[in-house]
Amino acid sequence: xARRREHVDVDRVGINDATLHYLDVIYRLTQxxxxxxxxxIAAKLGVTPSGASVMLRRxxxxxxxxxTPYKGALLTPQGQQIAxxxxxRHRLLEMFLHKVMGFAWDEVDxxxxxxxxxxxxxxxxxxxxxxxxxxxxxxxxxxxxxxxTIPPVNDVPLLDQPIGTTAVIRCIDxxxxxxxxxxxxxxxxxxxxxxxRDIAPYGGPVVLETDNGNIxxxxxxxxxxxxxxxxxxxxxx
Amino acid sequence: xARRREHVDVDRVGINDATLHYLDVIYRLTQxxxxxxxxxIAAKLGVTPSGASVMLRRxxxxxxxxxTPYKGALLTPQGQQIAxxxxxRHRLLEMFLHKVMGFAWDEVDxxxxxxxxxxxxxxxxxxxxxxxxxxxxxxxxxxxxxxxTIPPVNDVPLLDQPIGTTAVIRCIDxxxxxxxxxxxxxxxxxxxxxxxRDIAPYGGPVVLETDNGNIxxxxxxxxxxxxxxxxxxxxxx
DNA sequence: TGTAAGATTTAAGCGCAATCAAATTTAGGT
DNA sequence: ACCTAAATTTGATTGCGCTTAAATCTTACA
Numbered sequence: 001x002a003r004r005r006e007h008v009d010v011d012r013v014g015i016n017d018a019t020l021h022y023l024d025v026i027y028r029l030t031q032x033x034x035x036x037x038x039x040x041i042a043a044k045l046g047v048t049p050s051g052a053s054v055m056l057r058r059x060x061x062x063x064x065x066x067x068t069p070y071k072g073a074l075l076t077p078q079g080q081q082i083a084x085x086x087x088x089r090h091r092l093l094e095m096f097l098h099k100v101m102g103f104a105w106d107e108v109d110x111x112x113x114x115x116x117x118x119x120x121x122x123x124x125x126x127x128x129x130x131x132x133x134x135x136x137x138x139x140x141x142x143x144x145x146x147x148x149t150i151p152p153v154n155d156v157p158l159l160d161q162p163i164g165t166t167a168v169i170r171c172i173d174x175x176x177x178x179x180x181x182x183x184x185x186x187x188x189x190x191x192x193x194x195x196x197r198d199i200a201p202y203g204g205p206v207v208l209e210t211d212n213g214n215i216x217x218x219x220x221x222x223x224x225x226x227x228x229x230x231x232x233x234x235x236x237x
Numbered sequence: 238x239a240r241r242r243e244h245v246d247v248d249r250v251g252i253n254d255a256t257l258h259y260l261d262v263i264y265r266l267t268q269x270x271x272x273x274x275x276x277x278i279a280a281k282l283g284v285t286p287s288g289a290s291v292m293l294r295r296x297x298x299x300x301x302x303x304x305t306p307y308k309g310a311l312l313t314p315q316g317q318q319i320a321x322x323x324x325x326r327h328r329l330l331e332m333f334l335h336k337v338m339g340f341a342w343d344e345v346d347x348x349x350x351x352x353x354x355x356x357x358x359x360x361x362x363x364x365x366x367x368x369x370x371x372x373x374x375x376x377x378x379x380x381x382x383x384x385x386t387i388p389p390v391n392d393v394p395l396l397d398q399p400i401g402t403t404a405v406i407r408c409i410d411x412x413x414x415x416x417x418x419x420x421x422x423x424x425x426x427x428x429x430x431x432x433x434r435d436i437a438p439y440g441g442p443v444v445l446e447t448d449n450g451n452i453x454x455x456x457x458x459x460x461x462x463x464x465x466x467x468x469x470x471x472x473x474x
Numbered sequence: 475t476g477t478a479a480g481a482t483t484t485a486a487g488c489g490c491a492a493t494c495a496a497a498t499t500t501a502g503g504t
Numbered sequence: 505a506c507c508t509a510a511a512t513t514t515g516a517t518t519g520c521g522c523t524t525a526a527a528t529c530t531t532a533c534a
Contacts, residue, residue, distance in 0.1 A: 018521065038482060051522050053483055058520085070482060070529055100337065101363055111360055118351045126338050255491065275512060288492050290513055295490085307499055307512060477534090484527070490520095498513070504506090 010085040010121075017117045020086045021045060022055060023064060024116075026075055027083035035072025084144040089124050090116040091137035091144075096127045098138040105138040105189070106180040139180070140171025140190040140226065155226035158196060159206065159219075166195045167227035174224045186215050188225065247322040247358075254354045257323045258282060259292060260301060261353075263310055264320035272309025321381040326361050327353040328374035328381075333364045335375040342375040342426070343417040376417070377408025377427040377463065392463035395433060396443065396456075403432045404464035411461045423452050425462065 025044045029036035042052035060067035064079035075083060093112035097103045103111065124146075128134075135143055135151050144150050155170045169192050172183050183189065187210060197214065198207040199222075206222035208215045262281045266273035279289035297304035301316035312320060330349035334340045340348065361383075365371075372380055372388050381387050392407045406429045409420050420426065424447060434451065435444040436459075443459035445452045 016520090039480095047521085048523065049482065050484080050524080055521070057483090101367065103363065107359075111357075114355045114357070115352065118355050120348075120351070122344075123348055126340065130338065253490090276510095284491085285493065286512065287494080287514080292491070294513090475534100478532095480529105480531085482527100482529070485525085486523100488521105488523075491518105492520105493518070494516090496513105496515080498511105500509100500511075502507100502509090 010082050020117045023079050023083040024086050026073055030074055035074050037072055081148045084148045086116055088144045092127045094137040095131050095134050106177040158225040158227045159223050161196055162232055163196055165232050167229045168193050170228050171226040172224055173226055187212055247319050257354045260316050260320040261323050263312055267311055272311050274309050318385045321385045323353055325381045329364045331374040332368050332371050343414040346412055395462040395464045396460050398433055399469055400433055402469050404466045405430050407465050408463040409461055410463055424449055
């Protein structure tokens with residue numbers, strides 16, 4: 001009989017807080033295809049490298065992580081499945097906290113982090129339904145499906161586009177709350193249309209045109225903006 | 238300088254999950270003024286009596302519990318303050334889960350229990366505001382104020398009233414989910430008006446009149462109904 | 475190629491909340 | 505007053521995630 005794609009039972013006992021946070025961090029650090037360093041993982045989790053090293057061995061014994069000693073850690077398919085489920089819950093929570101509870105988009109990460117490991121499938125499904133099955137978190141990160149599938153997106157960095165490009169912001173790719181607050185104060189949030197007017201040389205500032213006038217942004221912030229391009233050579237009106 | 242009534246900082250580090258659950262359970266078991274037994278506490282928490290015994294000693298060392306060995310445990314004022322804060326969060330969560338998220342009233346306790354120890358003051362305040370500062374949970378239990386004050390209520394057991402009494406249901410005083418589901422199926426929820434028509438002798442059933450006709454209820458269920466009396470001798474209309 | 479710096483792992487131990495088994499205290503009935 | 509049953513505490517141990525300190529591996533560079 002054909003084996004239908006199933007989602008893992010991440011609510012089963014034996015997978016606890018700490019495990020979920022490790023898998024979450026390792027997932028994010030291995031997005032580039034490279035194994036995650038012990039020290040990097042430890043730093044993200046706020047523990048010492050030796051503590052992380054021990055924990056990584058345990059995760060490897062549980063077949064959640066593929067560990068090459070002294071080289072780094074990757075997630076096994078099973079570990080990735082669980083990580084994606086936690087990330088799904090995190091991003092659904094962020095959306096819920098923002099849209100339903102009215103928290104600012106720079107406040108939601110903290111709350112979502114605390115809640116992501118204690119809610120269960122029923123809670124997850126309820127949020128999903130209330131929100132109308134959203135595909136993105138408030139910052140624009142894509143929400144993985146329950147089966148671990150990642151809906152396709154074609155977000156591209158705004159700064160990779162030629163001057164004159166008009167595009168719609170799809171994601172502000174940072175977890176720095178101060179920066180997020182600044183972005184929203186400038187009106188730079190997903191869904192807003194911008195035109196790239198200038199990129200000053202040698203890491204200089206970037207000028208964006210919006211419906212509310214021009215915005216000058218430092219390069220480090222501007223490169224966090226991911227967009228969907230509308231046209232590269234806007235006709236003069 | 239006059240010392241204003243302050244609420245404790247229950248989010249401070251050093252008070253963890255387990256502690257909060259113990260204080261919560263002890264609070265409920267000591268509502269009658271009697272110390273809580275080690276075995277009772279252990280049963281409510283799903284641990285062995287020996288485990289509870291050790292934990293109680295630790296809580297006593299931290300001055301959260303007043304422990305008399307072999308006799309039982311009471312909460313200190315500080316322990317009570319923390320317990321009430323947890324209970325406040327639990328009942329606000331129940332209200333939130335029911336009113337905002339649409340969970341049935343027999344589903345909310347489970348979710349609230351998982352969440353009550355991980356949300357913080359900001360989350361608590363946000364729920365309180367969204368809900369319009371409710372004073373009761375969906376089952377009718379009163380929600381303690383942030384400073385540990387308990388709003389006055391004058392709920393009385395329906396079965397303590399004489400036959401013929403008309404009253405409004407204020408609380409269904411049980412945490413048995415199956416019973417709760419049955420109550421709501423019968424339309425017996427807080428706010429509903431009922432008239433006590435009969436109490437059969439020797440622990441027999443009870444007859445209640447509602448807007449939707451008569452309801453016959455087992456004694457054990459009927460005695461869980463707390464009410465506010467409207468009149469003891471209703472005039473025939 | 476040797477070596478030093480940095481990253482990583484091992485070793486020993488801690489704190490917490492459990493467990494089981496054994497010892498102890500309490501309370502009730504004759 | 506005694507003796508037994510039930511409740512409770514103590515003692516020894518476990519699992520987990522963490523710590524610091526010491527040992528070991530890797531890498532880059534002179």
